Amino acid sequence: MQDDGPGSSEANHGTDSLNDPLVADAFRDPNAGTSSLVRACAAGSRHAFAILVRRYEPAAVVWARRALESQESADLLVQELFRRAWLRAAAAPANISRWLLEIGFEIAAEMGAPEAASNRDLDALWIGGVVREAMGHLPLQVRESLLDPGSEAARGAGVTLLEAMEELQELLQARGIVRRGDS
Amino acid sequence: MSDHPTEALGGYLLGVLPAGDEPGVRRHLEDCEACRVRVNDLEGISELLAAARLVPEEAPRLAPHILATLPRAGQAFTLGRSDQPPPGARQDSTADDSARDRSANGHHRLRRLTAVIASAVMVIAAVVAAAVLHAGNSDKLPAVTLSPSGTDAVGRATFGRSGTGTEILLEVRALQAGVYEVTVDDGVNVLPAGGFVVDSAGTATVTLHTAATSGELQISESDGDSHSVLLRAMLPG
Numbered sequence: 001m002q003d004d005g006p007g008s009s010e011a012n013h014g015t016d017s018l019n020d021p022l023v024a025d026a027f028r029d030p031n032a033g034t035s036s037l038v039r040a041c042a043a044g045s046r047h048a049f050a051i052l053v054r055r056y057e058p059a060a061v062v063w064a065r066r067a068l069e070s071q072e073s074a075d076l077l078v079q080e081l082f083r084r085a086w087l088r089a090a091a092a093p094a095n096i097s098r099w100l101l102e103i104g105f106e107i108a109a110e111m112g113a114p115e116a117a118s119n120r121d122l123d124a125l126w127i128g129g130v131v132r133e134a135m136g137h138l139p140l141q142v143r144e145s146l147l148d149p150g151s152e153a154a155r156g157a158g159v160t161l162l163e164a165m166e167e168l169q170e171l172l173q174a175r176g177i178v179r180r181g182d183s
Numbered sequence: 184m185s186d187h188p189t190e191a192l193g194g195y196l197l198g199v200l201p202a203g204d205e206p207g208v209r210r211h212l213e214d215c216e217a218c219r220v221r222v223n224d225l226e227g228i229s230e231l232l233a234a235a236r237l238v239p240e241e242a243p244r245l246a247p248h249i250l251a252t253l254p255r256a257g258q259a260f261t262l263g264r265s266d267q268p269p270p271g272a273r274q275d276s277t278a279d280d281s282a283r284d285r286s287a288n289g290h291h292r293l294r295r296l297t298a299v300i301a302s303a304v305m306v307i308a309a310v311v312a313a314a315v316l317h318a319g320n321s322d323k324l325p326a327v328t329l330s331p332s333g334t335d336a337v338g339r340a341t342f343g344r345s346g347t348g349t350e351i352l353l354e355v356r357a358l359q360a361g362v363y364e365v366t367v368d369d370g371v372n373v374l375p376a377g378g379f380v381v382d383s384a385g386t387a388t389v390t391l392h393t394a395a396t397s398g399e400l401q402i403s404e405s406d407g408d409s410h411s412v413l414l415r416a417m418l419p420g
Contacts, residue, residue, distance in 0.1 A: 043360045043383040050250050057249070058241035075245060082249045090361030090404070128234030135235060146232055150199040161193020162221070169228045178227060 034176035038096050041089040049089065053082050055175070056100055059129025063101075066125055067108045067116040077107050097177060101126050127177075134171055142167055187211075187218050196222055196229045254362070254380050329355070329402070329414040336385075340400055340416050348394040349418060351376060353402075356386050358413075361404055365391055367418065369398030376400070 040048030060081055064074035081104050085092070093099050101123070108116040116122055135143050142164045145154035149161055157164065172178045188211055194200035195208045212219050324342040331337065338355030353365070364378040376393035395418065402414040 044380060045383075046250065046253065049253070050246070053246045053249055054243050057243045057246055059238075061245070062238055062241050078245055079249055079252075083253065086253050087362045090359070124234045125238060127231065128236075128238040129241070131231045131235040132238045132240065136240075147236055149194065149197040154199075160190050161197060161199075162189055162225070163193075165193060165196065165225045165228050165232070168232070169225060172228070172231070178231070 034096055035094055038089075038092050038094060041086075042092055044089075049086055052085075052096065055133055056097070056130065057082070058133045059126055060100065060104060062129045063104060063122060063126045064108070067104075067113050067119075067122055068111060073111060077104065077111060080107050094176065097127070097130055130177055131168075131172065134175055134177065135168065137171065138164075138167060187215065192218060192222055196225055197232070254378075324419040327416040327419065329400075329416045331414055332412055334358070334413045336414060338414060342418055344396070345392070348392060349396055351391045351393065351400065352388075353379070353391060354388045355381070355402070355414065358385050358387065359404075360385065363387075363402050363404055363413075365393075366401050366403070367393045367395035367398045368401055369395050373401075374398075 034052075037048045037052055041052065057078060060078045061074055064077040064081075065071055068074050068077060081100065084103050084107070085100055088103075104126075105117040108114070135146065138146075141153060141157040142159060144151070145157040145159075145161060146164050146168060148154060154161065159167070169178070173180055188208055191200055191204055191208050195205065200208065212222060324344070326339050326341040329336075329338040329340060334357075336355055336358040338353065338358075340354075341352040343350040343352075349367075351365070358381045360381055360383050362378060362380050365376040367374045367376055374393050374395045376395075377389075377391040379387045379389040379391075381387050397418050397420055400416045400418060401412040403412045
């Protein structure tokens with residue numbers, strides 16, 4: 001992969017190449033642990049931030065669309081959300097999901113929807129979106145069986161529902177969406 | 184293991200077990216600690232799945248635009264502080280949604296155009312300023328060493344007068360990775376001078392501009408919460 005990060009610029013004020021262990025860790029495994037991505041982002045890695053954007057954008061868009069009741073306003077909110085996240089990446093906590101959501105609430109309030117922060121349904125929508133995006137990385141049959149456990153697909157998935165849930169649990173733990181022992 | 188109703192336990196957790204099978208699974212869970220632990224461990228996942236099923240599938244659309252517009256390390260940027268409303272911010276809560284969206288779009292386009300023009304002006308100003316400062320133009324003022332405060336970072340600032348204020352060539356080393364903002368406190372106002380991004384190498388060389396002609400140059404971390412000054416220098420009078 002061509003490194004187009006800051007380290008490749010002529011000004012060369014730093015590195016963001018795959019030789020950087022933090023970035024390399026993030027790329028070696030598409031389901032890289034969120035903590036290594038967050039550390040890489042804090043160190044200025046655009047690559048790591050790109051992975052986080054791809055992971056959280058779908059949830060953010062669905063959440064923002066419900067919060068603002070407008071697709072176009074939602075798109076604006078989401079772009080601003082990730083811009084602020086990047087600018088504050090050095091201070092990003094391990095719980096990146098909650099941190100991004102709080103930035104989203106902050107912007108929603110500025111855009112005239114302060115009530116979003118007290119809407120528990122929006123919390124559930126966010127976490128649902130985050131889980132839904134993560135599920136996209138499970139094998140198709142496993143994913144379909146979890147989304148529609150009573151279906152023919154679920155019965156023919158080749159794994160039991162319990163095993164499919166454990167596979168999802170492992171993925172969500174690796175991504176820091178749930179902590180070990182929390183689920 | 185063959186005595187454990189593994190097939191049924193998942194259905195039990197997800198509520199899709201045939202009603203007739205449920206009492207048997209319940210009895211098994213009362214007697215079998217291993218299965219009980221396994222089921223308890225997955226109850227949270229069951230709730231997350233319920234939330235996920237309510238969310239429509241959404242493919243990433245905005246990522247390329249988001250990533251293309253991020254400030255780059257070592258690159259100066261104009262400040263977009265969190266206390267400023269984002270593009271499309273609603274000003275009039277009585278406006279109806281469609282009017283709000285049209286207004287947001289219009290504002291967004293206008294702001295985007297303004298941002299493009301501002302960026303172009305900034306780039307031109309930076310190039311001119313760098314040329315002026317490096318060429319030893321008569322407007323160039325002496326380089327000033329930056330005074331650190333609670334940081335190991337070092338650096339210097341070279342100033343040059345311009346018709347609209349002061350050009351600043353900033354060179355910093357050993358600064359922690361992050362986003363920094365630069366301001367000038369002239370004793371009455373704190374005037375913005377832009378900002379810059381530092382990555383893991385810890386260095387940055389950027390050219391900035393401020394409307395101020397005197398006061399204290401201050402570099403602070405832009406983390407949205409605290410703004411303690413890490414490096415400072417007086418603008419030459």
